[in-house]
Structures are given as C-alpha cells and as structure tokens.
Amino acid sequence: MIVLEKRPQPSRMWTLLTPVLAVLSTMVFGGLLFALLGKNPVEAIRTIFYEPLFGEFAFYYRPQLLVKGAPLVLIAIGLSLGFKAGIWNIGAEGQYIMGAIVGAGVGLAFYPLDSIIVFPLMVIGGAFGGWAWAMVPALLKVRFGTNEILVSLMLVYVAEQLLASMSLGLLKNPEGFGFPGSRNLTEYASATSWINQDVGMHWGVVFAFIAVIFAYVLLNRHMLGFHIRLTGEAPRAARFAGVRPTRLILFCLGTSGALAGLAGLFEVSGPGGQITIDFNIGYGFTAIIVAFLGRLHPLGILLAGGLMALTYIGGEIAQSQLGLPAAAIQVFQGMLLFFLLALDLLTNYRVRLRAREVA
C-alpha cells in the first residue's frame, strides 16, 4: 500500500525538479489533446516550443518573447509576494486594466505636449491606478476581514466595465471617426513605452528585470521579506515574532497592484497602443500560473514568464499554421498548473510502500 510521509522540510531537489516534470507532463498530455483535435502532436509541440526560438522566422518571434514575457513577469512577481504570505490577490487583471486607464489618461491629458516628463508621470499614474484598485480589497480585509480573493476578483469585472465606458466615452479619440478606443499612444512620441520596437524592447521589460532583482533582495536580504516568508510558512510563529499582519496585507496587495498597474501602463503605451474595449487579454490570470510555475521565487518567475510567453507566441504560430484553436493553448496553460500542483506532492511528502495494516 502506498503511504505518504510528510517531510520535515520541503525537498530541495524536488522543488527544482517538479516544474521541469510538470512541463514535460504537460507536453505529453497536451500532445494527446492536440492529437484528439486531429493535429500531429509532435509537430504541434515543436511549433509551440521550437519554432519561436529557432525556427525560420525566429528573428521575428524572439522580440515577441520580451513583449509577452514582461507583463507576465511583472505581475507574477507582485503576486508571488502575497502568495508566499497566504494573501491571495487574484484580481491582477483588474489592477492591470486600471493601471492602463489611469496611466493612459495621464498621457492623453498632456496630448500633444512634447516633454520628457510626460512618460514618467504616466508611469506614476499607472502604478497608482493599480495600487489604488488593490487597496480596495486590502483595506476591506484589514478593516472588516473581508475575503480578498472574492473582492479582488469582483473588481476585475468592475474594471472591465470601466474600461468599456472609458473607451466609449471619456478617453475616446476625438479624431477617431466615432470608433471606440483612445488615441494611439505609440504615435505620441512623449508617451510611448517603446525603446526599440525592432528588438521588442520597451520600458516594461526594464521594469520587469528591476522587479525581479528588487523581489530577490527583498525576500533574501530584508526583514520585510523574512516576515512575508515567515507568515506563509509558520503563521503562529510569525504572530509571536511580532509580525503585523495589517502591514503585510497592505504591502503585499499594494505592491502587486502597483506592479500589475505598471504592466498595464507599459502595455497600453507600447504593444497595445490604445485603450480599447478588449484591451485586456488575461495576463493577470496567466500570471497566477507563472507565479506558481516559478515556485514563487523571483528567478523562477523570470524563467516561467519566458516559458509562458513562449506558449503564447508558439500558440499563435500553431493557430495560423496548423489551425490549432486558440482555446487549446489556454487549456494547455491550465494543464501546466494542474501538473505542477499535483507533482508538488513529491516536494512535501515522501511516497513510501508499506504493508497494509489493519486500520
């Protein structure tokens, strides 16, 4: 009979090994799924994972890796801080939208002023938008003990409606011939986040790398980071050690909100270009997968973000070349999280074979 024995400490080896195993299992079962859809599984997997990096048109796809990876990493870094401490912000999608709205709003307010201060102000606006949106669940949790999962998620739907309202009303392009959507920020030189569009470089990429370093230092070298880890791993010990949960909740939700807001701003002023009704494409939710796949570790998240960006780009190629439905990629990404969570068993428990005893 198979018995699970709890490890005194999570296994280091398995902590590193499970994401790799999860990716491999997802490839196998994803391949099966693609085969069920009538596609050649080997070719589909190759198209998703190999084509964007080393294929014929890789020079075109590689920059995309930065474009898609940056928002994922930026959001996931923020989420991972909270997840570590058991604070569940799952409304990053809403904070991402609000960051984009506020940031773009700041930029559009200055239009057509040509000045170096426009973009920095937009960055502050974007971070503020996301931060403020995350402060709603944070303050409600601190003050009333309201469940932050539900509140942050409800606010995603509210943000989506606001986005629709903004692109049809307040932020609508006055020269847009009545079409919904704001002015295109990439055509407004002072407000674009692009640094070099040909290599996929925009300020979001820079900020993503800064966030990774910042989070690494915070978690490993700073008291606050220690408190975050302590609260997640031993809540009772944290309370005795004098960790103030209120401060932690405000910090974790606020930081993740601000980072998600930044991601939204860099997207809207770069790759996205404008505020439209369907501006958000689920980065806030995919970032949850990225955070877990990266083991809530900054460097892991960087790698996981790259991998997830790869599935986005590879998925698009597979869509156009093999006719693989877009939803199949979404299932593929969901599968990855499943395998990861399931295989985590090996990290925390030892699987032993033992003779059956009388219960």
Added chain:
Amino acid sequence: MDLGSINPVLLIASLMVAATPILLAAIGELVVEKAGVLNLGVEGMMIVGAVSGFAISVETGSPFLGFVAAAVGGALLSTLFILLTQVALANQVASGLALTLFGLGLSALMGQKYVGIKPPPTGDIHIPLLSDVPVLGPILFTHDVVLYVGIAIVAAVWAILKFTRAGLILRAVGESHDAAHALGYKVVRIRILAILFGGACAGLGGAYISLVRVPQWTEGMTAGVGWIALALVVFASWKPWRVLLGAYLFGGITVLQLNLQAAGVAIPVEYLAMSPYLITILVLVILSKDKSSAPASLGRIFHASR
C-alpha cells in the same frame, strides 16, 4: 426614461430565473464547504457544465439530457480538483484557481462549433389552476422544471444537514477532520462525495444559463456568476435557506439593472452592469464581521499520518 414600462410581475418572475444559476452553484458549494473543502473552481465547473449541457441538448434535441450531461460534466471537472486536493494534498486555493482557468479554456475549446446556435427550448410547466391565479400564478407557477429542482435541492440540503445522521457526519468532517477521522469516519471519501455533488450542482447552474436564461453559447458566458456564488455562501453564513434568499437578492439586482438599461435610465449601461459585482462586495463587507459560522476545518489539508 420610462420606468412605467417595468412590469413588476414579470420582473419578479424573471428574477427567479436569473437567480437559479447562482442558487444551484451556491448550494453545491455550501455542501462542499460544510465538508471543510474550499473549492474556488465553481466558475470553471459552471462554464464546463454550460457548454456540455448545451452541446448534448443540441445534439440530442433533449434539454433534459442536456442538464444531465451538464451535471456529469461539472462533476467530471471536479474530479480533477479531487485528485489535486484529496489525493495529491495540494493547496485548495491554488487548485481551485487552476480548475477555473482550465475550465474556461476547456469550455471555449468544446464550444467552438456551437457558437450562434439556438438550443432546443426548455418548456415551462403550466400547472392548471395554480398558474392561472392572478399575480402569484405567473410569478410562482409558470417556470421550467430545473428552477423548481433548484429550490428542492435547497430544501433537501437543509433537511439532510439538519436532521439526518449523514448530515451530521458531513458537518463533523468539516468542523474537525481529525476528530472525525479518529471516530472512524472516512474523511477523504466523504469529502470526495461532497466535491462531486458541488461539481454537479455547478454544472447544472451553468447549463441553466446556456439553456434557459440566455439561451445560447458564448465563450466565458458565466461572467463571474460562479464567483458570486462563492460570495453568496459567505453571505448566507453557510445556511441553506439564506442561500435561497441571497440568490434572489442577486437575481433581483441583475434583473433590475437589465430592466433599467432597457428603460433608458440616465445612468450609463456600463455602470449599471457593474452593480451586481459592487453589491456583492458591499454585502461581503457587511457580513464578514461574523466568521463564527464558517466550518472550522475549511480549506485545511487533511493528512492522516497514522
């Protein structure tokens, strides 16, 4: 603006229809949470139920078979949650999120060839005499069967939890899994059954949206109803009849804002459309003070070490 165009009788009748998906999903989740498991995958199970119910009823032409398929679909998806949380002992919050993300993708994949099709109509039952009563007749007695099934499930859950031994055991497992285990109850087995029931109910609720309320299939059509259902369980302090009350409250808000949109009230459509979500938050805030009624083992992982 013409508020006079809102017919109160029709409003209340459609309120019951709007409330049923939330009601079904929430009563299922209530049983799951009473067993001490927090399944955040309600939204995912609902949407998979919605698409499987829709597909089967279009293929067979029978709404009844559609609802059966929806319940099976929801339960099947919940087995993934069972594997993660009860077998692999994974974190329930993360697993529930995974279930929702996966379910949303899966449903989009399954529903591709059903976009833009009309499902076979689910007939209303007309009870002679009763449905002819003025005012009350159209409100209470001219609905489809599933709506009444929803109310019956609430009554059954209430009675089973309150009066039967099975209900007592379920609650014991939810309050203290260690004590229940020590008494010889199969904690994991009981929880698996509860999760399956929750999945089936969520599936039914989803199919009610795609077969009765809308009725058609579009991607992501549950639009957060599963999450509202989760909030509703908290709102109801884990009490079945309050779930009914809460579902009708939310149904009422949804229908009212739709009616106000149609009546051309001077508030922009987007702001009316966000009202159900804002009110959910408001209700959560008001009711979160009292956490005493939550099952004590809610969300905790059970591992029998000996």
